[in-house]
Amino acid sequence: MSANSAALRAAQLLVTLLTILAIGKAVSLVPMMDQLELFWHFKAGQIVWFAAKLAALVLFYFCASLALQTVPDRGGVLVFAKDIAEPLCALAILVAAQSLFWEVLAPFVNATGKTIYYGSVLTLIVGVSVWLVLRAYRQADRLVLALSDWARVRPWLAAADKRRCRQCRAAVSSTAKYCGECGSSLQPSVHCYACGALVGEEQRYCPDCGADLQHSAAPAQPPAAANGESAP
Helix, strand or coil: CCHHHHHHHHHHHHHHHHHHHHHHHHHHCCHHHHHCEEECCEEHHHHHHHHHHHHHHHHHHHHHHHHHHCCCCCCCHHHHHHHHHHHHHHHHHHHHHHHHHHHHHHHHCCHHHHHHHHHHHHHHHHHHHHHHHHHHHHCHHHHHHHHHHHHHHHHHHHHHCEEECCCCCCEEECCCCECCCCCCECCCEEECCCCCCEEECCCCECCCCCCECCCCCCCCCCHHHHCCCCCC
């Protein structure tokens, strides 16, 4: 089955699951269902709601199985998550099922039966938990390699968002306006068209000669070009 077909089937099962739960809950809330006793002291509403939750658990199992088929096998974190998802789903179903069945069995068992029931459930939970740990251990190397690759890429990504202060060469954020080490302005600078002094782009007047930089008659250029000298 292709990934698209599996995803479609999983979505259908999920919608069916939610529909069953909604209808089961709505039917169980009908006043007549609380007055109609069908089996021992169980009301009709309780039986309907139990059947709806049991059907939902079964559908959840098949829905989860199909959803796992849609996860691409590209290695790294995805393979780790896919491999431990199966025992995780089994553990969730087991915990929900034991609570569901205890609602039915509780009126018919004594203290000894209760101990046996919970002992059996605990054994199953421990077994599934060991299964989960073994799956995680088997795929741990893939997770470690994926995290190592991310650790190597992360400094490069961080460096891509940094620049250097012109005065002290400290690394600063690309959005910073002033250096956090020396306090120098990080705004782009140009040269005064009149005297060639280095000025900030946000400044209107040159601090050396007082030229109006906002209404300059000539483009800003370095001192050598302003004096008519050729660059070396």
